[in-house]
Each structure stands twice: as C-alpha cells, then as structure tokens.
Amino acid sequence: xxxxxxPQSELGYYPGAIAAQREYVLxxxxxxxxxxxxxxxxxxxxxxxxxxxxxxxxxxVFAPIIADAGxxxxxxxxxxxxxxxxxxxxxxxxxxxxATVVMDSVTDRPAPVIGHSKGGSMVIQLADAQPFRFSHxxxxxxxxxxxxxxxxxxxxxxxxxxxDVSNWLDLRRQVAFASRKPxxxxxxxxxxxxxxxxxxxxxxxxxxxxxxxxxxxxWRWKIDPAMRFGGFGPWRPEWTVARLPxxxxxxxxxxxxxxxxxxxxxxxxxxxxxxxxxxxCVVVDGVGHFVHIERPDLVAxxxxxxxxxxx
Amino acid sequence: xxxxxxxxxxxxxLREGDGRALLLLHGLGDxxxxxxxxxxxxxxxxxxxxxxxxxxxxxxxxxxxxxAEMLLADSDIALAELGTATVVGRGLGAYVAxxxxxxxxxxxxxxxxxxxxxxxxxxxxxxxxxxxxxxxRDTPPDPYxxxxxxxxxxxxxxxxxxxxMAVEHSGLDxxxxxxxxxxxxxxxxxxxxxxxxxxxTREALAAYQLLS
Numbered sequence: 001x002x003x004x005x006x007p008q009s010e011l012g013y014y015p016g017a018i019a020a021q022r023e024y025v026l027x028x029x030x031x032x033x034x035x036x037x038x039x040x041x042x043x044x045x046x047x048x049x050x051x052x053x054x055x056x057x058x059x060x061v062f063a064p065i066i067a068d069a070g071x072x073x074x075x076x077x078x079x080x081x082x083x084x085x086x087x088x089x090x091x092x093x094x095x096x097x098x099a100t101v102v103m104d105s106v107t108d109r110p111a112p113v114i115g116h117s118k119g120g121s122m123v124i125q126l127a128d129a130q131p132f133r134f135s136h137x138x139x140x141x142x143x144x145x146x147x148x149x150x151x152x153x154x155x156x157x158x159x160x161x162x163x164d165v166s167n168w169l170d171l172r173r174q175v176a177f178a179s180r181k182p183x184x185x186x187x188x189x190x191x192x193x194x195x196x197x198x199x200x201x202x203x204x205x206x207x208x209x210x211x212x213x214x215x216x217x218x219w220r221w222k223i224d225p226a227m228r229f230g231g232f233g234p235w236r237p238e239w240t241v242a243r244l245p246x247x248x249x250x251x252x253x254x255x256x257x258x259x260x261x262x263x264x265x266x267x268x269x270x271x272x273x274x275x276x277x278x279x280x281c282v283v284v285d286g287v288g289h290f291v292h293i294e295r296p297d298l299v300a301x302x303x304x305x306x307x308x309x310x311x
Numbered sequence: 312x313x314x315x316x317x318x319x320x321x322x323x324x325l326r327e328g329d330g331r332a333l334l335l336l337h338g339l340g341d342x343x344x345x346x347x348x349x350x351x352x353x354x355x356x357x358x359x360x361x362x363x364x365x366x367x368x369x370x371x372x373x374x375x376x377x378x379a380e381m382l383l384a385d386s387d388i389a390l391a392e393l394g395t396a397t398v399v400g401r402g403l404g405a406y407v408a409x410x411x412x413x414x415x416x417x418x419x420x421x422x423x424x425x426x427x428x429x430x431x432x433x434x435x436x437x438x439x440x441x442x443x444x445x446x447x448r449d450t451p452p453d454p455y456x457x458x459x460x461x462x463x464x465x466x467x468x469x470x471x472x473x474x475x476m477a478v479e480h481s482g483l484d485x486x487x488x489x490x491x492x493x494x495x496x497x498x499x500x501x502x503x504x505x506x507x508x509x510x511x512t513r514e515a516l517a518a519y520q521l522l523s
Contacts, residue, residue: 029444030373079374088317089364089376093459097375097442129441155479162476165414172384173391176314226316233380234469239437 011185012209014202016296017060019210025083026076028101034083035076035102039067045107046307048075049099051117051142051262053195053223055082057210058116062292065300076102080224082211090227092235096126103133110135110249112307116292117142117262121240128243138303139253141289143244144237145266165232178225182218185209195261198288237264244274252306253281254299256291263289312368315388321368322389323360330356331420332393333516336386338402339429339460340452342367350512351399355520359396361389363403365453375445375455379403379432379463383410395420397519399512402427403460405491406470409501412487413473416480421519423488423512424498431495433462467500478506483522488515 008015020036027033036056046066048059056075063073077084078095099122103111112135115123120142127134171178183191189204196204212219244251253275259265268283275281282302287294313320323343325335333354337343343360351358362369363382386407390396395418400408405424412422433440440462445454477486485508491498501507508515 028374029447079376085373086317087374087376088370088372089374089378089381091376091378091381091459093442094374094376097444100442101444126442129439154475158472158475158479161472162414162416162480169384169387169414172315173388175316231380233378234464234466236466242437 012205014061014206016064017206018064019057019060020063020075023083026102026105028079028098031079031087031098032085033076033079033098033102035074035105037075038063038073039071041072043070043072045111046071046073047103047106047111047113048073049113049115049119049123050075050078050081051119053081053227053229053262054117055211055222057082058207058293060206060210062296062300065296066303069300069304074102074106080227082222086224086226090224092122096122096129099126100130100133112136112138114138114140114303115142116140117289124240124243124247127247127249131248134249136307137247137249137251138306139251140291140299141254141256141263141266143253143255143266143271144240144264145270146237161232164230168228168231171228175226180220180223180225182215182220185219188212188219188221196290198258198260199290199293203293241271241274244271245276247276247279250306251276251279252303253279254291254302255281255283256287256289256294257283257285258288260288260290313388313392315364315385318364318370318372318385320364320370320385320388321362322392323362323368324357325360326358328355328357331522332357332359332396334386334389334393334396334398335360336398336400336404336408337361337363337366338404338427340366340457341401341428342451351516353513353520354516359389359393361386362451363407363456365456366451369451371448371451371453372455375453375459377456377459377463379406379410379460379465382407382460383414386411387415390415390418394418397516398422399425399516400427401425403429403432405430406432406465406497409470409477409487410473412481413476416477416486417482419477419481419486420522421483421486421488421515422477423490423515423519424501425512426491426493429460430491430493430498432460432465432497434464435466435496437464465495465497467496470497471500471504474501474504474507478504485518488518490515
C-alpha cells in the first residue's frame, strides 16, 4: 500500500490554512460571486470582507479559528477577484451592492461583519447606509485617513494629476487586450511579496496556490487584468472616517503599527476623535497592514471577546 | 464599434467630412442623435457621436458599476479613433467632456458644456444613500446607469482640477466654454476659473472651428 502523501510537501502548504467547507457561486444580478463558508452551516452567520486585490481565501487561517468558536463564517470574492466573475465594470458601489446580495442570501437578521482594508471601509459605509444588517462591526486596518499633501505648487500638482490620469487612460485604451503576466509559482509569490513585504514566503506561496491558476505558459493571478492599482476620482479618505461617529452598533477597530505599501498608515490619534462612544480602536504592536494574517490567534481572540464569546 | 475592455462602444458617424471632428456626448439616459443637431450645421468637419456604456448601441454591462471616470475612458477611446476633436457634451456628457478636455488637453480642441440630463450628478458630499438591486432590462438605457450616475459625487474642487489642466496644457485661450444655463456647484466653480469661456454653443463652435 502506498503511504498517504504528506500534506506538508504540497506546493503552497501553510500550517493552519484550511479551505472552506462549502464553496458555491451566487448570482448577483448576472455577476457570479464565489462564496466560501467555514463552520457549521446551521450556526449563527458572521461575514468577512476582504481588501482590494485580495480574495476570500486570504482568510484561510483566520476564518477557521472563528468557525471553531461556533460561527458560520461567510466570505466572498469581490467581483473580478479570486474565483468571482470578471465583468465589464468595477466600482465601489457595485462592490457594495454585491455585498448586500451575499448577505441577503444568508440571513435577514443583523450579523457581525469583519472587514479588512478596503473591506473595512466598505463595511463602515454599508453600516452607515444599512445599519439593520449589522450586529457588530470589526474593522482591521481599513480606516483611511487623509495623507499629508506633498509640498508642491498648484501648477505642479495639476501637472502630476494630468500625468496620472493620462497614464490611466492609456491603460484603458489597451485593457481589452490585457492579461496578467505569467510566471513560475515562486515568481508569483515573490511579486506578491513586494506588496506584502512582512508576510512569509510560505504564506505568499499559499496565496499563489489558492489565488492563482496554472496556464500553459505559467501561473497567473486570477484577478481580472482590467483591474489596476491606483486610479483616480473625487473620493476622499475623510469621507469614510466621517461616517464612524454615527455608527449605532458596537465597533472594534484594529490598527497595526508597521507601515506597509498596501496600508493607509492611519495613526490611532488621527481617528480617536471619530471612534463611536462605547466602542474602541486597538493598536496591535509590531504588525503591519495584514493584522489578522500576522497574528491570527490574537486577532481572533480579540474579535471573539468583542462578540461576547462564541455565538 | 470600438472596444473598451469588455464593452463594445457605438461611435456613430453622423456626417463625413474633412478636418477636425466634432464629437457629441449625450446626456444621462439618452443616446446619440441619428442626425447632426441644428446647432452644429455650420461645422465644416466630420461629426461623430458616442453612446456611453449602457446607452444606445453600446454594451449593457452586468450588474452596473458605473463611474464618471469610466465614461471618461469611453470618450477617450472615441477620441483615440478620431485623433483630435472638438467636443460638445450635454448633461452627464458635459461633465465627461470637462474631464476629457482636462486629461487629453492636446487632443481636445475646445469643449462645450451644455445643459442636459444628468448635469447635476449626486451633489458634492457623501450621504447615507443606500444600495439596491435593480430589475434588469434588455434594452437601453441600463437602469444601473440611470441610478448610479444620478448620484455620482462631483465636488467643485475636483471639477476645477480638470478645468485647470485644460487651461494649462491645451495652449488654447479658452479650451472650455460653459454654454449651460443651469450651473450646479461643480459647473459654477468651473465657470469661475480663469480661462474658461462662456457663451452659446454656436458661438463656441464657430470659435473652435477656426483653431488649427
């Protein structure tokens, strides 16, 4: 008899990472949204919302810990991310609407929602617009705050903006023909490491395993090549933080102390005046933007305590 | 048809001709006219009109996701096809014409901003406005376009950035003319900028016609 394969020898193995027990595609008005669930299907629901250029399975370690405490944990890939469908248009409002479709498909009662990064900002806005959906809000390094304005003249600022927008339009002219750059398994992990410099090689390889696909010419991230970092628009970071004081449900904010390329670098003293009364914002020392990935047990413990233990 | 990502855009050639093209951008929920409007009778060159994503003969996307910036990219695809153009935008198309005149200041030889549907947008500050799932329609315009672009936020200090880009980088004395009678905050701010003209569409086109 052949010995069973050692899971630790599998490409992209990461200790503690567990695939969702249930995975399915939900039709959100013609857009296929991939949903991932951990834990007992009859338990009380708890939603996880991932950040920009991430995907639901970045919760592969964090979600099972919460599920083990007795929650039905539901995460989904935002349109164009992970295993969700690539569509014609992407926007903040479309992501918000897709979120309501997923939440409606699971429950009509208030539930705890945890958002990381962009997902955290989405949760703040949705909790302001539709508070009936939320019993608790947890925000993991997803509270943007105004960055210092570079000390340049108005003329120079206009020139910089013109250049940024012009470059973005140049990309849009070519986007019909865009594809993600292929590479080896290890190359994709290294590329990701440039944006996630604090995360281990082993974790980055796990992300490749679950967030990329192998084509004939190499591995590619699944995310729609039409999506790019950057972009522009009228949105201002202070629009998110201004919604915080009015949130009527319990709120827990978590911030790391170490700056990273994908983080906002928001300081606790900047948002302290906006934290709702009776809620709190906790600083986790020595971690970066991906607080729940660097310290999954610690963050899960804080969240479960905030929620009052298991469901 | 032109291709913008996964969207096919209908660019209608309303009239052939030599020289610089006139590009028409319609208002929210509208579509390109089938023949040149009377106010551009005096235009010597070709006349083209673009259907924005979700409008007229262009693709209706699945599940919405509209933004003024993506419609700007629609209009830039049309501009790439035409080379250089003078642009007339109505309503929502006026706002997009402003963005295009700012970001493609060398290729847009004058933009005229005219009254029309969707001129105001969704105000200047965010609100607790909600998110709803709409019934799909097989025929244009896309309900999500109507819903999302009617609440598109247009802070005046964002709009004026594009006016300044046009003034600084076009080399024209008045690269943008505000012909609209109604002036929501973004347009009032643009009209107050140095180097922004005001007058009728016919007058503006007559002046832009003379540009090299």
